[in-house]
Amino acid sequence: MNQATAPIPEPWKRLRDLGALAPGGDFALEPTGAGPLNGLTFAVKDLYDIAGRVTGGGNPDWLRTHQPAKVHAASVTRLLAAGARAIGKTVTDELAFSLNGQNFHYGTPRNSAAPDRIPGGSSSGSAAAVAGGACDFALGTDTGGSVRIPAALNGIFGIRPSHGTVDDRGVMALARSHDTVGWFARSADLLARVGGVLLPPDGGEDAPFGEVYLARDAWALADPAVAAALAPAREKAISAIGPAIDMTLAADCGGLSAWRTAFRFLQMREIWAEHGAWIECEKPRFGPEIAERFAMSKEAAARTDSGEAELRRTITRRLDDMLSADGILIVPTAADIAPLKSMSAADSAGFRDRTLSLTCIAGLARLPQVTLPAGLVQGAPVGLSLIARHGRDRALLALAARLAPEVCL
Structure with a gap:
């Protein structure tokens, strides 16, 4: 058969080859309009509603006990209207409750930059799809680092927007005061073009960024080789x-480990409020690590707040004041390179705790954060993050696009 008459491959075939295709994710959606994303393709994390499909959430029992969506998630609708074509749904960690990207039921998407290492989660399939060339960009979600971490570990660009700035209707929740709609791309320019479709105009001051904050305590969390590679x-x-x-971000309010502890407590309480009733009713089968986290969430929900909410308010005020209109906080995105797939439980916990101590900064304060691929350690990518004041998302994306030719691999 000559090339002219050969059938067009299934658009989701590459997703399947990468181990990134979610159950029921084998579909394509044509653009509904024309605009800045004409001719581009995107994949959708399996937390987003697609009309006529069940949003699976990375768990077979969730898939079994829920009905097909009636309409697309708002962000999917906007991307289609801007000229982009959807090529399928991608694997997520179970109910988005992990940073590893290893789904007990559906497997581990391929990290194309470091195939023997984890892709990071929970937006593992979307990161794998972009890094592996299956699509131009992809939607993920970020609650505790679920876009930022896989972007860094796969050597691509990713954004966690300011909390509440992108319409999240039709997106399965995890912890509502932390959840954000995020996305991946292989270039900072495209990351910004997608932001031009999904983000509202920046609010408040539009002064150019002119001051950088380097938090010693954040950089101290990075493995020395990672810090050296990012320098x-x-x-x-x-x-x-x-x-x-040069400054220390958290020295006078418990240190970043205390910030992480507060983040996890607040997040787990919200998670149990969101999903506890379904878990108690359906008794779903989770992978061992996910089951343990939901059990911890139930325990957290039974505890009274011991100052965690007030600490979050303090952190938010501090970062808003510090960053003002023109400040940028620069931190390592993750504390280390992607762990090996064969890592021990202790190694997994260590990576998670150190990395959450970094990602909780923007998470607690509801700030926008962009990660750029900026170095290699043992052949594996590492990411550099830029954090701005709440509502300066478009300016942050423009800054990332301006810096990328100089600072990225």
């Missing part, structure tokens, strides 16, 4: 933005 990109970013201010 050249960090220095180039400082040169391009403005003077750097």
